[in-house]
Amino acid sequence: xxxxxxxxxxxxxxxxxAAFGEPDADPVIRPSQFxxxxxxxxxxxxxxxxxxxxxxxxxxxxxxxxADMCEKVEISGPGFINVTxxxxxxxxxxxxxxxxxxxxxxxxxxxQTTVVEYSSPNVAKEMHVGHLRxxxxxxxxxxxxxxxxxxxxxxNHLGDWGTPYGMLIEHLLDVGEDSPEALLLETDPNAxxxxxxxxxDGDETFAERARRRVVSLQAGDPETMxxxxxxxxxxxxYLNTIYRRLGVTLTDDDIRGESFYNDMLAETADELAASGxxxxxxxxxxxxxxxxxxxxxxxxxxxxxxxxxxxxxxxxDLATIRYRVDKLTVDRMIYVVGSQQALHFQxxxxxxxxxxxxxxxxxxxxxQIGNVLGSDGKIFRTRSxxxxxxxxxxxxxxxxAGAAFDDVPHDEPFxxxxxxxxxxxxGIGAVKYADLSVARDSEYVFDFDRMISFRGNTGPYxxxxxxxxxxxxxxxxxxxxxxxxxxxxxxxxxxxxxLHLLGFGAALATAAEAAEPHRLCAYLFDLAxxxxxxxxxxxxxxxxDEDTRTSRLALCALTLRTLSKGLDLLGVIxxxxx
Ligand code: ARG
Numbered sequence: 301x302x303x304x305x306x307x308x309x310x311x312x313x314x315x316x317x318a319a320f321g322e323p324d325a326d327p328v329i330r331p332s333q334f335x336x337x338x339x340x341x342x343x344x345x346x347x348x349x350x351x352x353x354x355x356x357x358x359x360x361x362x363x364x365x366x367a368d369m370c371e372k373v374e375i376s377g378p379g380f381i382n383v384t385x386x387x388x389x390x391x392x393x394x395x396x397x398x399x400x401x402x403x404x405x406x407x408x409x410x411x412q413t414t415v416v417e418y419s420s421p422n423v424a425k426e427m428h429v430g431h432l433r434x435x436x437x438x439x440x441x442x443x444x445x446x447x448x449x450x451x452x453x454x455x456n457h458l459g460d461w462g463t464p465y466g467m468l469i470e471h472l473l474d475v476g477e478d479s480p481e482a483l484l485l486e487t488d489p490n491a492x493x494x495x496x497x498x499x500x501d502g503d504e505t506f507a508e509r510a511r512r513r514v515v516s517l518q519a520g521d522p523e524t525m526x527x528x529x530x531x532x533x534x535x536x537x538y539l540n541t542i543y544r545r546l547g548v549t550l551t552d553d554d555i556r557g558e559s560f561y562n563d564m565l566a567e568t569a570d571e572l573a574a575s576g577x578x579x580x581x582x583x584x585x586x587x588x589x590x591x592x593x594x595x596x597x598x599x600x601x602x603x604x605x606x607x608x609x610x611x612x613x614x615x616x617d618l619a620t621i622r623y624r625v626d627k628l629t630v631d632r633m634i635y636v637v638g639s640q641q642a643l644h645f646q647x648x649x650x651x652x653x654x655x656x657x658x659x660x661x662x663x664x665x666x667x668q669i670g671n672v673l674g675s676d677g678k679i680f681r682t683r684s685x686x687x688x689x690x691x692x693x694x695x696x697x698x699x700x701a702g703a704a705f706d707d708v709p710h711d712e713p714f715x716x717x718x719x720x721x722x723x724x725x726x727g728i729g730a731v732k733y734a735d736l737s738v739a740r741d742s743e744y745v746f747d748f749d750r751m752i753s754f755r756g757n758t759g760p761y762x763x764x765x766x767x768x769x770x771x772x773x774x775x776x777x778x779x780x781x782x783x784x785x786x787x788x789x790x791x792x793x794x795x796x797x798x799l800h801l802l803g804f805g806a807a808l809a810t811a812a813e814a815a816e817p818h819r820l821c822a823y824l825f826d827l828a829x830x831x832x833x834x835x836x837x838x839x840x841x842x843x844x845d846e847d848t849r850t851s852r853l854a855l856c857a858l859t860l861r862t863l864s865k866g867l868d869l870l871g872v873i874x875x876x877x878x
Contacts, residue, residue: 302397302802303404303802303804304369304390304799304802305337305806306805307369308327309326309329312339312341312360313327315365316341316345320345325341325345328344332382334382335372335374335382336385336799337382337385338380338381338383339380340380340381342354342356342357342379342380342381343378343379343380346379353379356379357375357381358375361375368386368389369389370384370385370386371386371387387789390802391788394802397801397804397858398854398857404802404805405447405805406805407448408448408449411451412450412632413453413631413632414445414453414630416445416634416636417438417455417456417457417633418442418454418550419431419435419456419548420456420457420458420459422459423460423531424489424492424493424535425493426488426490428687428688429688429693430638430672432672432690434637434638435546435550436736437667437735437817438634439548439549439550440820440870440871441811441812441817442454443868443869443870443871444811444812444820444869447808448812450812454550454554457556457557458556460535460558461558461559461562465513466509466511466512466514466515466517467497467499467507467510467513468531469510469517470496470509470513471496472527472530474499477527477530483534485535485537485538486538487538487691490687490689532559536555541691542694545694546694546871547871549871561623564623565611565619568622571655572604572651572655577654577655578604584604584606585603585604585605587602587651588600588601588602589602589650589654591650592643602614604618614651618652621633622657631661631663632662633662633663634815636740636815639670639671639741640671667740668740669741670738670741670743672745673746675745677745693731697727697731697748698723698728700749700752704753707754708878710877712877714877722875725873725874725875726752726760727752728873729759729872729873730752730759732870732871733751733758733762734746734751736870736872737757737758737822738818739818740815761828762828762872763872763873764878765831767876769857770860770877771877772853773853773856775841776853778853780860783853783856783857784854785850785851785854786850786851787854793830793834793836793838796833796834797833797834800830801855801859801862804862804865804866807820807823807866817870821870824870827862827866839852840856
């Protein structure tokens with residue numbers, strides 16, 4: 301463990317235990333303006349113990365065993381404890397981190413089975429930018445948790461069940477299961493959907509057939525199920541094209557769509573009725589979780605079974621929770637879904653807790669995803685008001701990335717094949733990083749120019765930063781793997797860079813705990829900035845002496861590894877050359 305905040309926490313806790321028998325008190329270690337870190341624990345503890353914070357601070361410092369790592373420990377203000385780390389300690393920890401395959405990020409001592417539910421688009425429909433964002437954010441959350449040693453279950457809760465399937469199946473049969481029209485599902489699902497919809501709205505005999513088909517689908521009629529499967533399979537081709545292009549880790553094995561829970565719905569509803577958690581209201585079976593009221597102040601129902609006997613989105617989400625808790629024995633469920641569904645999830649978790657299906661020890665979180673807006677401030681659409689075709693959006697990103705790429709200086713020329721590969725990585729990386737770097741629950745305006753810029757907190761900037769480090773190694777004729785140090789820190793910019801490097805594990809832990817990849821983005825961006833300051837102030841290849849050169853090359857290599865690993869955990873590719 302190299303992260304100074306963690307190490308200091310442990311040392312302070314030992315002192316707190318020795319001084320006051322409070323080894324579990326949070327020492328409240330924070331970065332400080334006046335030193336490297338400050339411990340604020342004396343203030344809350346003073347309240348608890350009814351004593352003066354400055355006195356407590358003095359007693360803590362007296363018991364604090366940090367001579368090996370701290371240069372200075374000072375009490376300031378009402379009782380803050382400011383600590384300044386020793387340069388040698390920072391250098392030594394950076395050296396340990398560099399020698400460790402996992403960059404000193406130890407796998408968690410308490411692995412949790414965690415369902416990360418993300419993407420979850422609907423069959424026979426275009427994925428929209430909202431789905432794109434849940435896909436990208438969810439994938440990063442899954443990668444980070446997995447790296448930290450958790451047992452991650454990726455779960456793509458595909459919308460693959462419900463009344464539209466009658467119409468879609470009939471249309472599929474009309475055009476022929478292998479016809480070019482059917483294959484539209486693989487490339488342009490909206491076109492297929494709209495053709496089916498037009499017939500449904502304009503042709504009463506078709507509509508009648510579609511309704512009958514829904515009945516056979518719900519009854520599990522084998523032939524109907526076969527057609528339904530064909531429909532889903534064609535849609536999977538479409539989804540996989542997008543996932544592969546995005547470098548998203550979802551596969552067909554991760555799909556557990558709404559249909560998967562179909563057989564469990566009746567039992568779920570019956571149990572809710574039997575336990576009294578749900579009651580009949582206006583013919584429908586409803587649960588009324590306490591604290592949820594409508595505009596008129598009346599209790600808000602969660603409809604479990606409609607008055608016609610049909611089930612819905614909520615029924616299947618309840619069955620899903622039961623399945624995950626009982627069969628997957630989850631510790632944590634993270635639903636990476638649009639913020640419009642916030643109320644649905646609040647009520648869902650409340651009802652599941654009432655029913656006893658969501659025990660206290662299991663965390664259920666709605667990781668809300670904010671809307672992606674167009675420049676007009678409204679939900680992002682094409683000029684003609686249609687929803688954006690995702691493949692076209694990605695094509696445009698890559699095309700624009702090409703123009704931006706040709707604008708920045710390159711050490712060596714690129715042949716067409718190499719250029720195309722890099723530009724694809726830059727365009728896709730830009731789109732992904734734009735989704736990741738904003739707090740996931742906030743809205744943001746989709747802006748190609750901003751996300752593809754090589755300046756600022758963008759994917760291309762960070763990719764370029766790694767490529768620039770590699771180019772130093774090429775120029776120096778050294779392989780990054782061979783730059784093993786020893787690391788020493790003398791210049792303030794070296795010290796600041798090394799200290800920031802040591803915070804990698806803490807940044808990952810925070811991102812994982814909150815399911816917030818933007819925290820990792822912020823860390824990496826700050827790291828790249830610390831590196832730039834270092835590079836501007838500390839010549840590497842032309843360092844004044846051999847030891848300094850060796851140390852600086854090692855710092856470059858460690859920065860490269862940390863940036864690359866961080867970007868990899870965000871699902872952003874780092875080209876070797878740019
Ligand atoms: N398919 C849904 C949609 O496109 C999202 C599903 C979210 N997950 C859930 N368990 N309800 O809006």
